[in-house]
Amino acid sequence: MASLQKLTSCLWFDGQAEDAAKFYVSVFKNAKLGRISHYPNEGQDVHRQPAGKVLVVEFEIEGQQFIALNGGPQFKLSEAISFVVNCETQAEIDYFWDKLSADGGEPGPCGWLKDKFGLSWQIAPSKIGDWITDPDQRKSARVFAAVMQMGKLDIAALERAYAG
Known part of the structure; x- marks a missing residue:
């Protein structure tokens, strides 16, 4: 470095x-x-x-x-600070979710998890920012509502919510 x-x-x-x-x-x-x-x-x-x-x-x-x-x-580390991992595919979300929540980590709501050391992570589709800030408030509201019901985020389900 x-x-x-x-x-x-x-x-x-x-x-x-x-x-x-x-x-x-x-x-x-x-x-x-x-x-x-x-x-x-x-x-x-x-x-x-x-x-x-x-x-x-x-x-x-x-x-x-x-x-x-x-x-x-x-x-102590807390959820007040987290790192966002932007993922292109569901396989990538699954990989980071499984690895970072393993061995004593804690899965959380809305794509958040805590690793075994207590550090908070958000494992998210790279498109989530576009979906949540879409000028069509109906689309963004549907995505937001779907995220609020999930633990690990599901790209296909979020795409369906976005499409309506």
């Missing part, structure tokens, strides 16, 4: 930063791990972490840089 992008998402974990980064890199095909740093002896009166413990893990997904930080138990 040579060049620094203007904005980088930093995800706060309590001891699971390296496991989380490795998991996300395994789920996405265009992804890679980057540098890993460790807590030093210095500053232990502030950070209270043992020297040598993983501090941050840099990783990249689809060209987007991330940092996973082992910050401690003070903060």
